Each structure stands twice: as structure tokens, then as C-alpha cells.
Amino acid sequence: MKSKTLCEIAKKTNIKKKIENYAELVKDPGYVCVKCGRAAADKGNLCKPVKI
Numbered sequence: 001m002k003s004k005t006l007c008e009i010a011k012k013t014n015i016k017k018k019i020e021n022y023a024e025l026v027k028d029p030g031y032v033c034v035k036c037g038r039a040a041a042d043k044g045n046l047c048k049p050v051k052i
């Protein structure tokens with residue numbers, strides 16, 4: 001099963017309950033999603049990643 005992007009995770013889950021996992025994924029971000037405006041360290045976690 002393909003892992004979900006942060007974009008999908010953020011839309012479908014309550015971030016407050018997953019904040020530790022989420023914080024780990026978004027700390028020290030190198031990419032931002034131009035579609036959703038989310039940031040992540042790994043471009044694989046975003047649906048439209050652009051390097052920042």
C-alpha cells in the first residue's frame with residue numbers, strides 16, 4: 001500500500017492526536033506543496049512538492 005502524503009494525512013486525520021508523528025515529518029522542511037501549502041522534509045510526503 002502506497003504511503004499517504006502529508007496533504008492527505010492532514011485532511012483526513014486529527015492532527016492533534018498525531019502531533020508527534022506529524023511534527024517529525026514537518027520539522028526542518030525542505031519542500032512545500034504548492035497545491036496545499038504544506039511543508040515537509042521529504043518531497044514524497046507532498047502531492048505537489050517544490051524545493052524551498
Ligand SMILES: [Zn+2]
Binds near residue numbers: 007033035037046
Ligand atoms: Zn499537497
